[in-house]
Amino acid sequence: MNPTAVWANGRECINFCSNDYLGLSAHPEIRAAFVAAVNRYGTGAGASHLVTGHGPEHEALEEELAQFTGRPRALLFSTGYMANLSIASAIVRREDQIFEDRLNHASLLDAGRLSGAGFHRYAHASPDDLLQRLIATAAAPGHRRVVVTDGVFSMDGDMAPLKELIAVCSEQDAWLMVDDAHGFGVMGKHGRGSLEVGDADAAEVPIYMATLGKALGTFGAFIAGSATLIDFLINRARTYIYTTALPPAVAAASRAALRLIQREAWRRERLNAHIERFRRGAAQLGLKLLPSQSAIQPLILGTEETTSAASAVLLDAGFLVTPIRPPTVPAGTSRLRITLSTAHETADIDRLLEALAALPAAS
Ligand SMILES: *Cc1c(COP(=O)(O)O)cnc(C)c1O
Numbered sequence: 001m002n003p004t005a006v007w008a009n010g011r012e013c014i015n016f017c018s019n020d021y022l023g024l025s026a027h028p029e030i031r032a033a034f035v036a037a038v039n040r041y042g043t044g045a046g047a048s049h050l051v052t053g054h055g056p057e058h059e060a061l062e063e064e065l066a067q068f069t070g071r072p073r074a075l076l077f078s079t080g081y082m083a084n085l086s087i088a089s090a091i092v093r094r095e096d097q098i099f100e101d102r103l104n105h106a107s108l109l110d111a112g113r114l115s116g117a118g119f120h121r122y123a124h125a126s127p128d129d130l131l132q133r134l135i136a137t138a139a140a141p142g143h144r145r146v147v148v149t150d151g152v153f154s155m156d157g158d159m160a161p162l163k164e165l166i167a168v169c170s171e172q173d174a175w176l177m178v179d180d181a182h183g184f185g186v187m188g189k190h191g192r193g194s195l196e197v198g199d200a201d202a203a204e205v206p207i208y209m210a211t212l213g214k215a216l217g218t219f220g221a222f223i224a225g226s227a228t229l230i231d232f233l234i235n236r237a238r239t240y241i242y243t244t245a246l247p248p249a250v251a252a253a254s255r256a257a258l259r260l261i262q263r264e265a266w267r268r269e270r271l272n273a274h275i276e277r278f279r280r281g282a283a284q285l286g287l288k289l290l291p292s293q294s295a296i297q298p299l300i301l302g303t304e305e306t307t308s309a310a311s312a313v314l315l316d317a318g319f320l321v322t323p324i325r326p327p328t329v330p331a332g333t334s335r336l337r338i339t340l341s342t343a344h345e346t347a348d349i350d351r352l353l354e355a356l357a358a359l360p361a362a363s
Pocket of ligand 1: 078080081105107150179180181211212220221
């Protein structure tokens with residue numbers, strides 16, 4: 001089973017736009033854990049966590065995620081979108097203030113708006129702009145200010161300047177939350193994500209969120225933090241309370257994936273070699289990539305029409321790279337969001353580079 005093979009346009013293509021960065025979605029051990037758990041527990045959790053949906057696989061996964069992230073506790077959510085929306089009902093209140101990077105994931109921006117709190121968007125990856133906005137917006141007595149950022153930005157592939165954000169938050173007494181959907185499992189020597197790369201410790205980022213549907217190849221998400229934070233979420237987060245728990249088999253598969261990312265560091269090493277090869281090749285061919293060190297390597301083409309046409313040409317050549325257009329990205333920055341995976345062969349990458357270089361709009 002090849003996780004990069006995808007059926008598109010009536011033929012088998014190579015997928016260069018999935019988030020299965022480590023190729024784990026087809027891993028035999030994870031599939032076996034999934035199947036064994038289906039045979040043991042059935043297909044569905046049957047109820048929400050607080051009723052009877054929370055079983056031994058969920059419990060064990062939460063403990064293992066807490067341990068892996070170096071935090072007292074972790075709480076599972078059915079999707080990353082729901083984990084992030086929990087901010088709106090649990091973490092910030094109407095009287096609070098929330099500050100978000102302009103390019104944060106849609107689920108975080110939605111949470112900020114839905115919360116009814118004072119909502120501020122700071123310039124992308126700019127601790128200076130954040131600081132100015134924090135200075136201009138003092139918290140009412142007894143109320144919080146929460147700063148929220150993607151760890152790795154989903155459409156640009158660059159990383160948040162964590163150390164600088166931490167310094168600003170500490171100076172201004174604000175909480176920092178990091179959404180590490182694209183960092184968890186894949187960034188850092190041990191796969192501990194953006195915080196490992198940014199050399200940040202748990203206390204400096206009191207709210208850590210990541211998803212299981214990307215590098216781990218399964219489905220779902222979690223928030224990790226202090227026991228107080230997790231208790232608070234269990235009692236207040238509407239997107240935790242009022243929804244069916246993940247199927248136990250998904251939790252079991254995620255446990256297997258979590259073991260694999262710890263045991264198979266070669267997956268990250270091979271991915272990093274792919275990233276380097278792709279960037280080196282692109283530079284030689286005169287392709288202007290964004291300054292990203294992650295598996296997300298976007299090629300900005302500009303208009304929606306040019307980008308869609310380029311995607312169609314690539315599809316004809318056997319590569320699936322869907323066009324990313326507004327409103328997902330700002331107008332005039334439509335792009336091919338190319339993502340690399342451990343499961344790609346180096347020859348796939350070389351052939352993709354050739355196809356990109358042949359695009360009239362690319363250089
Ligand atoms: C994918 C993603 C999410 C949503 O996660 P799902 O589990 O797919 O709902 C949240 N934040 C970021 C940064 C993402 O890339």
